[in-house]
Amino acid sequence: MFKIFWFVRFLFYKLFLLNGxxxxxxxxxxxxxxxxxxxxAGEKFxxxxxxxxxxxxxxxxxxxxxxxxxxxxxxxxVEKQVTIGKSTVISSNVMITNSDHGYEDLNVPIYQQNMISKETIIGECCFIGAGAKILPGTVLGKQCVVGANAVVKGCFPDRCVISGAPAKIIxxxxxxxxxxxxxK
Known part of the structure; x- marks a missing residue:
């Protein structure tokens, strides 16, 4: 029965999220x-x-x-683009962003400071583990594996396994x- 509701919801989002x-x-x-x-979003999303x-x-x-x-x-x-490459799997409870708050001005609360935006790219055929955080400016190459609960920031080459907080290639x-x- 729930799949019927998913299909009806899909028809609504098809017009917006999936651009027809x-x-x-x-x-x-x-x-x-x-x-x-x-x-x-592309086909088979x-x-x-x-x-x-x-x-x-x-x-x-x-x-x-x-x-x-x-x-x-x-x-x-915010302001820039987040790209998720084809045939990528993103597990549950993952956060992906291209923005962060500035914090340099000590006279202004952090939430009131300017946003800092950097393009974030997840390559093709990647796997993002449960609970991972992909931070602004991150670039993952093709077929990267991100471990569960990893905190990822930086540029990573094709075909690597990334884990930890902060994440590094293992x-x-x-x-x-x-x-x-x-x-090593």
Missing amino acids: KGWKSYVGKPVFFSGLKNVN RLYPGWRIETHDGGKIVIHDDVSVGHGLHLIS KQYDHSLNEWVRV
């Missing part, structure tokens, strides 16, 4: 959304319930084809050996 495409997509019940006109997606000040979100997102996603874009694919090797 995505017949093989489904979208679960949101918690909050703002600025869906600045969100573009799967978004489980409990999501919060928001864009502000011209921020954009581009989600490519065949992306699956677990429940509890929090996705924020494994990388070695093409000469045709296997994943630990990074």
Whole structure:
């Protein structure tokens, strides 16, 4: 029965979030959304319930084809773009953002200071573990694995395993050996 409700909800979001495409997509019940006109999702997009997606000040979100997102996603874009590459899987309770508050002026509360925005890119065929936080300016290469509860900031090459808080590369694919090797 719940899939019938998901389909009806999908028809509504198809006009906004999916820009009229995505017949093989489904979208679960949101918690909050703002600025869906600045969100573009591809074909076979799967978004489980409990999501919060928001864009502000011209921020954009581009989600490519065949992306699956677990429940509890929090996705924020301010001024710049957040991109999620095709065939990526995002586990539950993940936060992805391209913005942060300034904090330099000691005479102004942090929440009143200017936002700092940096483009955030998740490459193709990535896997983002449960509870991970992807911070502003992060660039993940193709086929990266982000461990559960990792706090990720920075640029990471193709085919690496990233874990920890702060996250660092713990494994990388070695093409000469045709296997994943630990990074010391």
